[in-house]
Amino acid sequence: MAAEPxxxxxxxRPRLDEWLAAHLPDAAxxxxxxxxxxxxSNLTYxxxxxxGVLRVLRRPPAKSGLATAHDMQREWRxxxxxxxxxxxxxxPRVLACCEDESVTGARFYVMxxxxxxxxxxxxxxxxxxxxxxxxxxxxxxxxxxxFHTLDPAAIGLEGFARxxxxxxxxxxxxxxxxxxxxxxxxxLLSRIHDTLxxxxxxxxxRPGLAHGDYRFDNTxxxxxxxxxxxxxxxxxxxxxxxxxxxxxxxYWAEPGDDLCVLPDxxxxxxxxxxxxxxxxxxxxxTGFDLSQRDFHLAFGWWxxxxxxxxxxxxxxxxxxxxxRGAVPEKAAALVERYLDRAAALVL
Numbered sequence: 001m002a003a004e005p006x007x008x009x010x011x012x013r014p015r016l017d018e019w020l021a022a023h024l025p026d027a028a029x030x031x032x033x034x035x036x037x038x039x040x041s042n043l044t045y046x047x048x049x050x051x052g053v054l055r056v057l058r059r060p061p062a063k064s065g066l067a068t069a070h071d072m073q074r075e076w077r078x079x080x081x082x083x084x085x086x087x088x089x090x091x092p093r094v095l096a097c098c099e100d101e102s103v104t105g106a107r108f109y110v111m112x113x114x115x116x117x118x119x120x121x122x123x124x125x126x127x128x129x130x131x132x133x134x135x136x137x138x139x140x141x142x143x144x145x146x147f148h149t150l151d152p153a154a155i156g157l158e159g160f161a162r163x164x165x166x167x168x169x170x171x172x173x174x175x176x177x178x179x180x181x182x183x184x185x186x187x188l189l190s191r192i193h194d195t196l197x198x199x200x201x202x203x204x205x206r207p208g209l210a211h212g213d214y215r216f217d218n219t220x221x222x223x224x225x226x227x228x229x230x231x232x233x234x235x236x237x238x239x240x241x242x243x244x245x246x247x248x249x250x251y252w253a254e255p256g257d258d259l260c261v262l263p264d265x266x267x268x269x270x271x272x273x274x275x276x277x278x279x280x281x282x283x284x285x286t287g288f289d290l291s292q293r294d295f296h297l298a299f300g301w302w303x304x305x306x307x308x309x310x311x312x313x314x315x316x317x318x319x320x321x322x323x324r325g326a327v328p329e330k331a332a333a334l335v336e337r338y339l340d341r342a343a344a345l346v347l
Contacts, residue, residue, distance in 0.1 A: 073107060242296065301345070
């Protein structure tokens with residue numbers, strides 16, 4: 001069993017070990033843990049038992065900004081629903097969920113560990129040739145189309161979230177986030193918000209599962225470069241599938257892009273298909289009308305600006321901000337670039 005640090009934030013031993021032994025009958029204590037995802041997101045631990053069997057434990061961060069983004073029961077419910085029905089959406093098998101916050105300071109759940117390739121950056125994707133990159137793209141898009149077109153009620157997710165007004169809710173939510181921690185005047189942010197609010201396209205599709213953060217680094221690829229599992233459903237809700245698709249497309253960088261959302265996007269490598277091909281693939285599978293692309297992309301850049309403005313506000317207060325190596329001045333400048341990109345699309 002691998003060694004672990006003496007203390008791991010978010011885990012209170014030995015009570016946690018006792019709970020795991022009682023609720024995971026196939027697991028053999030003692031357990032070791034290694035933190036594999038942190039920052040401002042849910043804490044994700046690689047858990048190994050005495051027999052070397054790997055599992056994953058997920059719990060909220062010590063300090064949460066948006067409570068709904070760290071609702072473990074919500075994520076557990078989505079994973080269980082998708083795993084128990086033939087949806088075409090691969091997810092890890094969930095094993096146990098703890099609602100007793102006294103066990104380790106927060107609600108948490110445990111799921112299977114899915115071993116495979118996660119394309120977190122260009123280095124992780126460098127060994128893929130053009131054929132493998134295309135296979136990965138097509139699998140990524142086909143899986144998103146699958147959860148966008150399923151009937152949530154048919155898999156037990158009726159009433160999971162408000163089904164209508166997805167973009168309106170997002171506009172209100174992120175504007176409220178910025179206004180809750182104002183650090184400077186941003187008239188362009190308000191102007192874009194007001195313009196988008198007046199131009200929200202009519203919802204003509206049945207609300208589907210909107211993952212909210214769907215991209216390669218929240219999935220696991222198998223040896224055949226197809227998806228083995230979709231991870232990180234913490235932001236999932238019911239909403240407009242097209243809006244969720246274009247939010248994902250914003251992360252699909254390509255060679256020559258002068259502005260990217262991710263610091264080192266894997267899709268910027270030349271062997272990956274271009275965004276237009278990703279869009280055509282999604283439209284071909286779903287048959288959805290994607291003609292409102294400028295609105296949705298503008299909304300995406302505006303939302304990114306709101307997110308990074310929140311990072312900037314936290315950095316000014318001395319907090320980590322949730323961005324690796326973030327510097328206040330660079331975060332502030334990035335907000336302005338995102339807003340300029342959104343303005344060019346809708347103003």
